[in-house]
Amino acid sequence: MKTDVRLTSALTVLTFSLQLAAFADEIKHKFVATDESGQQLIYVDETNPGNDWTIPLPGNRDIQLSTEGTVLVSIPSGYREYSLKDGKLIKEMKAEIQVTSIVRLKNGNTLLAGDKGIVELDKDGKTVSFRRQDMGGCFRLLRVTGNGNFLYTSGQTTITEMTPEGKEIRTLDLSTLTPESRKPYFAEELPDGKFLIATGYGATLLVLDKDWKLITSYGGKGGTGGITPYFFADAQQLANGNVVVAHWSGHARKDSEKAAQAIEFDKSGRIVWSWHDSSRAGSLHGIEIIE
Numbered sequence: 001m002k003t004d005v006r007l008t009s010a011l012t013v014l015t016f017s018l019q020l021a022a023f024a025d026e027i028k029h030k031f032v033a034t035d036e037s038g039q040q041l042i043y044v045d046e047t048n049p050g051n052d053w054t055i056p057l058p059g060n061r062d063i064q065l066s067t068e069g070t071v072l073v074s075i076p077s078g079y080r081e082y083s084l085k086d087g088k089l090i091k092e093m094k095a096e097i098q099v100t101s102i103v104r105l106k107n108g109n110t111l112l113a114g115d116k117g118i119v120e121l122d123k124d125g126k127t128v129s130f131r132r133q134d135m136g137g138c139f140r141l142l143r144v145t146g147n148g149n150f151l152y153t154s155g156q157t158t159i160t161e162m163t164p165e166g167k168e169i170r171t172l173d174l175s176t177l178t179p180e181s182r183k184p185y186f187a188e189e190l191p192d193g194k195f196l197i198a199t200g201y202g203a204t205l206l207v208l209d210k211d212w213k214l215i216t217s218y219g220g221k222g223g224t225g226g227i228t229p230y231f232f233a234d235a236q237q238l239a240n241g242n243v244v245v246a247h248w249s250g251h252a253r254k255d256s257e258k259a260a261q262a263i264e265f266d267k268s269g270r271i272v273w274s275w276h277d278s279s280r281a282g283s284l285h286g287i288e289i290i291e
Contacts (some may be wrong), residue, residue, distance in 0.1 A: 027273040030290040032071045032084065033246060033262065034060040034234075037253045037282030041073055043087060044275070053087035054280075062101040062141055063234065063286035071288065072110070074102040079112060084290065093125040101142040101152075113142040113152070133166055138183050140200075141234070145189045153184040159197060172212050178202045180221050185233045185285070196237055198245060203229030205243055205265070218243060218265040225271035227260055233285035241267045246284040256282045 028046035035042055039059065045051040062074040070081050070090055078094040079102050095112045096119055103111040105120075109128060112119045115135045120128040136154030143151045149169060151161050157175040162168045174181035174197065181202035188196050194215065197206040205218040219229045227247075235245040243265050249258045260274035261284045 027264070029244075029264075029273065029275075031244075031262070031275075032063065032065070032288050032290070033281070033284045034063045034073055034286035035281040035283070036060070036248065036285045037251055037255060040281070041071070041082065041087075042281050043084065044277075044280075046275075055082060055087050055089075061285065063288055064102055064104055065288045065290065066104055072102050072104055073286075074099045074112065076100075079110065091125075093121055095119045095121070096127065096130055100140060103142060103144055105144070111142065111144070113139075115139040115154075118142065118150070131166060136160075140183070140185045141187070143186075143188045146193070151187050151189065151195075153187050153200075156183060157181050159184060159187040170212070174199050174202065174206070177206060177214050178204045178217070178220075180204070185231075186235050188235075190237055196235055196243065198232040198235045200233070201231050203232050205232055205235055205245055216269070218269050219245070219263070227263065227271065227274065229263075230259065234287055236287065236289055238264075238289060239291055242272065244273075244287060244289050246287040248283045248285045250283055253282045254278075262287055 030045045032043050039057055041055040041057055043053045057075060059076045060073055064072045066072060069084050071084055072079055072081050076098050078099055080092045081090040083090055097114045097116045099112045099114050101113040108123050110121045117132040119130045122128050139154040141153060145151050149161050149163055153159050157173050158171055160171045174184050178199050181199040183200040185200045186198040190196055193210045195208040204220050207215045209215055231248040233246040233248045235243055237243050245263055247260055247263050249255045256278040260276040262275040263271055264273035266272045
């Protein structure tokens with residue numbers, strides 16, 4: 001008996017949809033995210049939507065949770081810090097460069113980075129250090145490794161590690177691992193010494209060992225679990241080993257209608273959670289799950 005291909009395809013899509021719906025019922029998150037096309041910061045509580053809030057921003061890119069119940073978000077002139085409870089503005093600090101990335105250090109100081117250099121501010125917003133440096137075209141996010149080095153994405157396909165003094169330690173061309181990689185967005189050392197990388201238009205998350213050798217990957221341009229990825233931006237590894245990524249799908253506000261705005265993969269690479277609310281937000285490029 002010949003199988004109807006259209007019927008088989010329809011059943012496959014239906015099965016996936018039911019599986020994804022089941023996952024959505026099982027997993028609910030609280031998170032904050034930067035909405036690029038909507039120019040806003042959003043707080044989402046899936047367990048209690050009455051707690052949600054939205055704050056307009058004058059441009060944004062990077063986001064980080066503090067240990068004090070606040071969220072930091074970069075704006076072109078510096079950064080802002082908001083209360084997670086109600087979105088109240090706690091402080092706004094200015095920098096000497098145009099800012100695209102923010103890192104709160106363990107001593108309470110804050111690193112602000114852009115394509116023209118890196119500034120360190122103390123708790124009162126005073127400049128501790130300022131190093132002018134060409135961070136390369138398409139500079140996106142800066143992170144600090146366990147040994148205090150700087151790790152960042154720039155160029156069309158490159159991640160770089162350098163000392164705080166600006167000495168380059170190593171670089172990696174991500175296209176050697178994922179040919180579709182272009183304008184990588186995020187690179188961070190994980191607590192276990194591995195590295196999590198978002199390849200931008202490669203729409204892939206890579207996990208590398210300490211020597212930057214590929215261990216595993218999530219997503220990919222071919223499509224996965226009923227979602228066809230477009231651009232993977234900021235990412236986060238959760239306590240259970242799952243990884244969440246902000247899925248950016250275009251600069252236009254309506255581009256958020258194209259696909260899920262946030263995706264969670266389990267350790268096997270399955271999509272176990274996604275968030276999609278195009279009426280609430282545009283394309284996300286920063287996300288922090290609140291655990």
